[in-house]
Structure formats: C-alpha cells, structure tokens
Amino acid sequence: MEIHVDVAVIGAGHAGLNAVKEVRKITDRWVLINGGPLGTTCARIGCMPSKVAIHLAESYKARDRFSRYGVSGGEHLELDRAEAFEHVRDLRDTFVDLVLANTTDEMSEEQLIDGFAEFLSSGAVRVGERVVHAGAFIIATGARSVVPPVWKTAFGEGLLTVDTLFDQEALPESIAVIGLGPIGVEIGQALARLGIRVTGFDHGTRLARLTDPRVSEAAVDVIGREMPIHLGHEPRVEPVEGGFRVRAGAAEVQVEKLFLALGRQPNLSALKLERLGVALDERGIPIHDPHTLQLGQLPIYLAGDANGQIANLQRAAEQGRIAGYNATHRLPRRYRHKTPMSIIFSEPNIAFVGLRFAELDQSSTAVATQGFGPVGRALIMGQNRGLLRVYAAHQDGRLLGAEMVGPRCEHIAHLMAWAVETKMTVNQALEMPFYHPVIEEALQDALLELRDQIGPLHNG
Template sequence: MSVQHGEFDIAIVGGGSAGFAAAIKGAELGARVALIEGGTLGGTCVNVGCVPSKTLIRAAEAQHRRVHHGFRGVPATDGQPDWPTVRAEKDALVTELRQSKYWNVLRAYPSITLLQERATLVSGREVRLASGRSVTAAKIVVTTGASPWAPPIPGLAEAGSLDNASAMALGRLPQSLIVIGASAVGLELAQMFARLGTPVTILEALPRVVPAEDADIGNALADYLRSEGLDVYTDVRVDRVNRGSDGYEVQYHAGSAARAARAEQVLVAAGRRASTAGFGLDTIGVTLGTKGQIVVDEFLQTTNPNVYAAGDVIGDPMFVYVAAHAGALAAENALTGNERRYDLSALPKVTFTDPVVSSVGLTENEARAQGIEPLVSKLPLEYVPRALAARDTRGFVKLVADAGTKKIIGTHILAAEAGEMITEPTLAIRLGLTIEDLTATFHPYLTLSEGIKLAAQAFTKDVAKLSAMASFCHYIFFFPDPEMAAAWTSSHPDTTVISVPDAFELGRQMVAARWRPAL
C-alpha cells in the first residue's frame, strides 16, 4: 500500500454494514481510516432492517405454532400476543447487537477514527463535515446505503404510510393492514402481522408474489399465504390512496374491475432507492444510474478514480452480506490498486416467509435465455423424511442443471428452513459441481438438507420409488416377544410388524437400491 495524500489514507462515508466492513479492512491493511456517519451507527440491517424484522417474524411464528403445529395429541393453546413486550424484546436485541457488533468492535481498531457528522464530498480527496471541518484522504469509499421508496401513487404522499421501520415501531398492532408490494419485505411483514392477529391485504402489481423468484415458488407461496387467511391480489394497478378519520382506502384495478380495499394502516414495501442526494456526488464527477445509484465498475470504482462505492448505494442486490463483502473489497481495491473483482455469480437469496424462500443461480427460463438447455428436477417436500416427521410438507426443492455438462446452475427452494439449505447449492455452483457430485455426497438422514440429495437423485429415478427407499419408516420399535408387539400395535393401526430376519433382508435390499449409481 502506498498512500501519500491527506490526513487519512482512506475516508469511509457511511457507517452501515458496507462502511463498517470497509473501515475494518482498511485498518487490517495498516491504513489510517476515517469512518464518517451522520446517523445511527450500524445502518439499516441491525437498526431497522433484518435484525428487528427477523426477531419479530420468529415471535409471530411462535404465536402461530401454538395453534397450527400439525401434531394430534398436542393441545392447541390460543391467546393474544403482548405486542408491547414483543416490540420491547426486539428493541433490546437491536441495542445489544449494535453495541457488541459495532461499538465494541470499533474500539478494537485504534487506527479507525469515527466522525459522527453528516458529510459532503468536495473532491475525490476531500470531505466537508456538517461542522465545517474538512477531512482529506487519498481515497474515499461511499457507503451511504439506501432508503425506502414509495411509488408515485396519487394521494399517497398526502395520506402518508408506513415503511418497514415505522411498521415495526408501532405502539400497538393495527386493526387491519394493506401492504403494497409483495417482494421480500412486504411479504415478511404481512405474514408477521397476520400471525399476530391483524387482517392483512396484499396488493402486487406484477403477476405473482416474490416476482424475482422462480414462478413455481411465487405461485405456491401465494397459496400458502391465502391458506393462513391473508388476502393476496396480484397483477393489480393501484390507482389512488385516500385517508379519512376511519383509516385508509386504496383504490385499485384487478384487470378491468375497479376495486377498493380499506384498512387502518397502509404499509408501502415497493423497494428501496440508493441514498445519494445531498452528498455532492454530482459535483465531483461521480456518475449516477437511472434510480440514483452510484455506477461502479468491476472493482467498485466510480467514474471519479479516487472514489469507490459499495453496499446498497450501488443498487441491487441489497443484502447485508453483499454490502459487507463489497465494503471490504472496495477498501482493499482502493488501497492496493484494483486487484480483486466484484463477483456475484453464485449469490444466495433468502426471503423469511413461512415457508422460507431461498434461491441461487438461474431459473430454467433464465438458463434458456442464456442459450443453456436446462435439466430440471422438482421434488415436493412430501418425499423428504424430515418434512414428514415435522408434519410440514409445504414446498419443494427444484434443481436446475446444464443438460450438456450436468453441472448444477440453479437451485430454488420453498421449505420451512430453506435458508439453511441454500449454502450447499451455492458452493455447488461456485465449484462447478455436477448432479453426480450431489448424489454421491452423504446427507444426514432426517435433515431437510437431505432434500438436496433426493432432488438430485430424482433427475434419473422415479420419485415415488425413490421416496419408498428414502423414507421407508419414521420409527422402529423392538419388542422382546410377539404378545407385547401385538398389544402395542392394537392402538397403532398404521404399524407394520415384521420379524428381525425379515427386517435385515429388507434393509439389505434398500441399501442395494440406494447405492445403485445415479447416472
């Protein structure tokens, strides 16, 4: 590293996930770092995004499972949630994580100077703070994040609405709620409020929910949400939002039919836009895109060679783990000379609905659009033993492979814990693994990840026969004599009794069938 200009080697404008990662990387490389943040340290994720939303989603799931758990013999225990306590627990977790993951970590890096003021870029080497002080640095990394965006719907600005942050900060649960937008944030909060007792209506302009995901996932997820009592409408045009003393009215068209939905509150979850206004970027030669995002090259360098950018401010995909990766990479490239490229070719995504949506790589239609002939295996969860044991067979595992090379090029999962399953397919895509590589890998029995292997086997085997081999039984009981076995089975009509020798022979046949080559 060779840096000669200014009081700092690198200045980071923005103290969220990308900015914090950039500052730490700079310190690790021996740089003098200025971390400039005019708001709350930690950015969106820990303060008003993924951390608070996921703890509220888990609370709502616990409430839902009190009644809807699928196990006969376990009594349902209904009851109203205590929203103020749930919200207070969420706030306490946010405070704890902000302290432990940001403030405490920052103290471990004496070469990082935190400046808690809003900043404006004066040049590619100078930042002016709100107090009037100028900070100079050889390189600057902009990590100012993004903010909720509301579409220009007539009446919406005048009526006002909730965004994700204000919705999670409500003093009480709304009596009813309309959610405009059915991507990740909208669906997660819609289901969360519905499970806590709020009637919810979802309005989505595109033909299906989670429109960026595989079509089968969107169609199935909408049906599951409807089965929980949410009103889900897709392919609609919102015409106007009105607000009166008794709440909101949202006028919309579904096809040629004019309709209206009414609720106490409206939550707009139509996406986020980069926070670039007011930072002076247009005056120092930094080009912005059509949605206000900073345009960067493969090294995260802007059109001003001394300025880099990372995180939500450069546009989609807006995920905290992508922001942290990009922040560290931008700082490294700024300080060492563009040695590493920004690569999102194997990027997993998770939407924390229930069932959860996770995906990586190409859909079958995207593969065809790129000139790749796809092989597709879609395995319903009813063929996965763990799902049967858990009494939750909602969803499926879909694998997409290149017909020519048999390499895995996409995976799309709808399952209760789909987020825990997606890392294996991500590595498969990154390392160029094939169908046979997945089928030859041990997957522990009675885990949902076994569904990955079963889906890979289903490329070449009959699913019904595969399920019989893969989930022959759920429980095995041994009895010392036939009389005890008969007494137990009299109250368990779904039981098959076989002798020990027959059990060993059946096991031998199953092992032989399971280890037959998949391809």
Template sequence: MSDPQGKLTCDVAVIGAGTAGIAAEAAARKQGARTLLIDPEFRGTLCANTGCMPSKLLLAAAHAAHDIRRAPVFGIHPEGLRIDGKAVMQRVRDERDHFVRATRESFDKLPDGTAISSRARFAGPNSLALDDGRRIEAKAIVIATGSSPLMPAPFRDLGPRALTNETIFELPDLPENLAVIGGGPIGLELAQAMGRLGVAVTLFDKATTLGKARDPQVAEALKQAVGRDVTLKLGCDTTAAAAKNGVRIDWSGDDSDSAVFSHVLVAVGRPPNLDGLDLDKAGLALDDHGTPLFNRQTLQCGDAPIFMAGDADADVPLLHEASDEGAIAGANAAQFSVVTPDRRKTAFSVIFTDPAHASIGLAPEGALTGRADYSNQGRSRAEARAEGCMVLHADPQGHLLGADLCTPGTEHLAHLLVWAVERGLTAMDLLSLPFYHPTLEEGMKPALREICAKAGQTQPANQDSACPPGA
C-alpha cells in the same frame, strides 16, 4: 491527519457507517491505510436497527403463535391462546436494541480520530466538504451511504399511519388491521408475521408473482404459503387517502374495490441515499437513476479514486453482499491506483416466509433441470408441514448452476445448494455424499437424480431407492 485550518487528510475516506462502510474502513485499515469513517449519526447498521434482526424477532413471535394454533394436528389441544401485542412489540424493541448496542460498541474500538460525526459531500474527486466547515482530502473515497425506504406520493401525507420498515417496529401495539403495499422480501415477511399474530392483513402488488420468484411452480408454492395468512390482491394498482381512524386504500384490477385499514406498510423499495452528496463535483458518470456507474468486480467508479459499496450502489441489497462489497472497495481504495478485481460469490437470497423462498445462482434458458416435490416428503409429513417444491439448474455435465425453492427448511437447504454451486459440484457429487434418514435433505434426491439422468450419468450404486415413496 489535520492542520490548523481544519483540513483533514487521509488515505481512504468512507462515507457511511453501515455494514458496507464498516467493512470498507476495516479492510482499508488492514492494508495500512489511514482512514476516516464519516457518518452523521453512527446509529448502527440497517440490519440491526430496522432490517434483518427486528423483522426476525417479529417472525419468531409469529412462528410461536402459529405452532400453537396448529398443535391439534398432533393431537395436542392448547387452550386460551392470547396474543399480547404490546408485549410482542416491546420484546422486538428490547432485543433489537441489544443488537444495535453491539454494533455501536464497535465504533468505540476504532482508532482515535477515525470516526467523524458529520455529513459529507463531494468538493472534488479527492475532496469532501463536511457540514461543520472542515474539509477532507483523501487519496481515495468509498461511498457507502446505504438506502432509505421509498414513500410514493399517495402515501406521503398519511402521517404516522403510513409505515415503513424503519417505523413499524416502533408501534406500541399490533395494528388493528394492516394494508401492505409491495410483495418483495420486506412486504412478504412482515405481512405474514402480522397475519399470524392475529392482524387482518391485505397485501397489494402490481405484479402477479410474489418475491420475483423465477420458477412458476415455486412461485405458486410461495403464493399458497403466504395466502393462508394474508389476503392477496395481485396485479393491481393502489391509491391511498386519509380516512376517519385509518387509511382508505382503493385498488384497481380484477376485483377493484376499496377498504379502510388502521395502518399501511409501504414496502415498495429502498433507493440509495445519494442526494446531497454533490456527485456532479466528483466527475462521475451516472446511470438513468443518478447512481454512479461502477465495476462489480472492483467496485471502482470509472477511473476515479472513488468506490461504491452496499445499498448505495443499488445492485444487490443484502447484508452479506454489502459486507463483501465493503471489503473489496476498502481494500482497493487503500491500494489505489492499483485496483484488483475480486470474484463475486454466487448470488443468493432468502425470503423468510414460512415456508421460506430462496433463489440461488443462475437459471439460464436451456439448462438441465431437476425437480423435487415436498408435498409428500417423509420428514416434512412427519412434522405436518409437507408442502412446496424445489427446482435445480445445471449445465450439460450436471454441474449445479442455481436453484429455486420454497420448502420446509429452505434457509438450510439453500445453504447446502449455494455451497455446491460455489464449489462447482455436480448433481452426481451430491448424490455420492451421505444422506441421513429421515431428513429434509433426502428430499433433494429426486431433483438430483433427474439432473443425472438428463446428463446421461448413472447414480452411485450406494444411492438406491430403498426408501418407500414419501420417506
């Protein structure tokens, strides 16, 4: 794989050792390809370091505090709640490091010579130049360089008081108060977590709908849920400037004003890491943002021996999508020039607020819809968390196409629904299955029945309405 002049050769070179890159290298090697995995740090995946796992660790602490505060509704009166911010943040880092170690240990299991610690840039469609002066000649190349948080101009000069999801978990203690810029998944999850941990949080967003929720009723449920723990300033523009012992945020909108915060979390997106790749030398067609155009079914860029995967392609920045894309890209790169389209899985995203918000599949105009209200649902009411709603979308024959929900147990209900969509099931198919009582799953029945009625179908005889309202 190398010669005395320092030139490396392989079948598939993968740039980036995150979730997509790891999957791409493994898939290519499984096809018998000689592979190289190139990364300057091999620090582990975004998910383990600064994404999914540390955010869920912070949320776990926030849920614990929230459960104690709401215990009196059950007649239980805990006294002396004290949140040790330093201990909260230390546990986040300790457990985060556990997940990171597991990822890094996987690199040690790669075949000798596979991992190349360097930065790579294109020298041609089949050629990469490394920072150490070596060159790689590959039959095919996979770009899996991931993404980085966007820091707009007003926030760049604020120093350590301006946080992103890659720096917030390094805080030694919980902030005194916090401004959050951006109402997407990162902003919402971390804002609510900090709010429940006793931090005074204000969230700002240009949009008036949080989390890009598609359905107005579901969007309102999400807004109500987050608004209990966080002050919301929606439909406004913001600017930032350094202030004594903090950051001054000025906002314009229906209630223009300004306030000083100890820290500001900037969560306005994560553009792909493509700078420095010298994409012009790869001969690829680019979109208006400088991202290579690619086929979603093959992950191939045009007709070139180059493939995209994960956050680098700016398509669907979710871990399970990055893993799937890496596997598709790696397998096709190994078999190039034979490229096989792969059927992509049903779109599926979850924002882990409480209650969580999920968006599944399609919500086409004119689709049959069925709604379920959880504000008086039996199991939810028993647990003192009766709120939220779901809407299901189906074709004229009742086949489920998608769903939007913000309910108790969303992350679990959403899995059931996305599996149903993926398997082409109808609302009638689901109603024909057993439902245990009392469960959150029973709460889906009104939505399923509504779709059956609109599709002109009669519900199964064994699915009567014997349970009283709210049960």
C-alpha cells in the same frame, strides 16, 4: 476547520465498518463520517429485528398445531402485541449495542465525524463546518426504503416501512402491505400471525421475486392461507376516515395503516456526486468497476447497499474490505461475484439460487420438480407444503440453479449455492452423503429425477 487524512469512509454500516478495518491495517490517518443513527441497517431495521419478529410470530402461530399433539387450550393463548414488539426492540437494541461496542464506541471524536458529507471535489468533502481532504474516499452510505413523494405527502404517518415499523409502540388492527417482495412477504406474514388483519398487494404476477411460475403458484397458495394476496394489478390508495381504502383489480379493502415494501434506494443524493461529473446509470447509481468498485479513475470507491444491488450483509462486508484494501494499495484486489442466493424467512422459506427460471434456455435445461408433501421430516413438523424446482444442463449435467418454497429451505438453498459455485454435476451431487429423516431428502429426490432426465450419458 480543515482535516487531512489518507482515507475517508462515508457511512458506518457493514460495508463502511469493514472498510475501516482494512484501512487501519495500513494507516492511522483515516476518518469515518456518518450522518444519522449509528448501528448497521441489519442490526437496527433489517435482518435482525425482522427475524426476531418473525420468530416471535412463528412461536405464537405454533399454538394452532397443539390440538394435533393432544395439547388442549392453545386457542385460548393471548398475545400482548405491544409487549411483543417491546421484546423486538429490546433485542434490536442489544444487536446495535454489540455492533457499536466493537467498532464506533472505540473511535475518538477525531476519527468518527457526525454529519452528512457532500463532495466539493474528488479530493474533499464538506461535513457541516468541516472540510475533509483525503487521498481516497469510500462511499458506503447504504440505502433506505422507497416511499413515493406523493404518498409521503398525502398519507404521512399512515405509512410504515421497515425503517419505522419496529419503533411503533401500538400496532394497528389492520394493514395493507404494498409490495410483496422479500420484505413484504416476511413482514406481512409475521404481522398476520400476530393477529393483525393483513392484505397483500403487488402489481407483479409473481411472489417474492420468484420467476418460476410453478414455485410462485405454490408460494401464493401457502402464504395466501394466512393473508389474502392480490397480484397483477397496481394498487390504488385513498385516505378515508380511520385509515385508507386500497383497490387493486376487483379487490378492495379498508385498513388503518399501509406498510410499504417497494424496494430500497441508495443514499447518494446528499453526496452531490454531480459536482464530480460522475456518470450515472438509469437508476442514478454511479457507474463503477464492479470488481475494483472504483468510480472511473477517481480515488472514490462504492461499496455495499449504496451500489443499488440486492441488500446482503455478507456481500456488503466483503465489498467494504475490497474497497478498504484498494483505497490503500496500488495494485487492486478484485471483488468476485459469487453464485446469487436469496432466502426469504417466511414459513415456509422461499429461496432462489444461481440461474433463475426466467434466465434458463429451456431447450437445453432439465428441470426436476419435487413437492414436500411426502418428505418425512416435513410431515413430522406438520409443514409439508411447498415445491422445489432444480435446474441442470442437459449437455454436461452441471447444476445451474433452483427456486423453491418449503420448510427450512434456507439449508437446501445453501447446499445448492455451494453446488453451483463449484460447478458440481448432478452425479457428483448424488455422490454426497444424505441423512434420514431430513428436509434435504427433497433435494436428493430432485437430483434423482434430474439424472433420469439427463440420460445415460451422465449416469455412469
């Protein structure tokens, strides 16, 4: 069966769905091709179900503070983990249904093609028994959890990832988290708070992709109070009766299951891009214009998690819109890379914005350090552990970035991202209003320290 359209979008995640919205403004000759389950990564396995689990675990963990407030009996509250995860799945399904209701549910069988596409040429793909010819293609196939093939073969159902965790009806009593990036830290802490014995391992020496050693040390101290953390050694795993033995350096633990958080890899292999002679980078990602998202001179665009960058829903949606526009217009729009920002929704939050500590020229950078211990709002909440480090240029006082671990730092991260994006100076930031008592007062104190460091040239 031959199908001829103006644009074919491959992948029904946030990037693909936003690309379709843009394409539909220009033409009704389009198709959306999707292999596997519908519903975006965010709704099915990513940010939404994980945040439900995190919120649930945080709510249960709050019982530990009851005695401080004169409330007795909190230690006797019991949790039914199976029922708790059923709640996670129920909300996950709601999120998925909401996505589908406004997108693919409204598409006809001719518009939504079920199956995995492979390129026959730069103008055609095969999907099962059908061949789709298009004037332009948008690749928005997303990414999946990295699982070493040898581990998958040797350990089988003993391995869990975010792709499979939320479908588990019974959770283990013990688990080793391999990889302590954002996903490993978030899920590891949540599972620990649900009463599972969790041990975290990472071959790196920093937690959650932090590069500032002092912030990483503070994060290990806080998160490590809830689960043992072992950094700096490659974990070695062997199956034993009832589960696995994990060794790293001098550490050794026996657990029922492994949770792998080794990163995400783009879903590109099934596309057979090698048939097009597309140049690939060292990670196997097609080389493309980072602004127009086009692969060389081919009428093919790469958007969202498929391009191998750090997963971010807002970025994926914007790239989908850019790709959709460029696939239907002669004069391209350009994707502008905004100030980097990453937020890990552990408690306390971990975040980094703008230039990282490892990227700074230390000789020309002022660094302010502010703990959350004396911050009034943090004391009220009983969550006053953590550290904020803010970076500014000595030459002109411009804010460069920050790394932090602390209560509700998601808000400080946003303020810092806006400040860096607008090239705000320390003095300009201090001219902004601050309230009391709020967590943002930690940022105000850090800015005051930066002003003192930078000197009178920038104090006027």
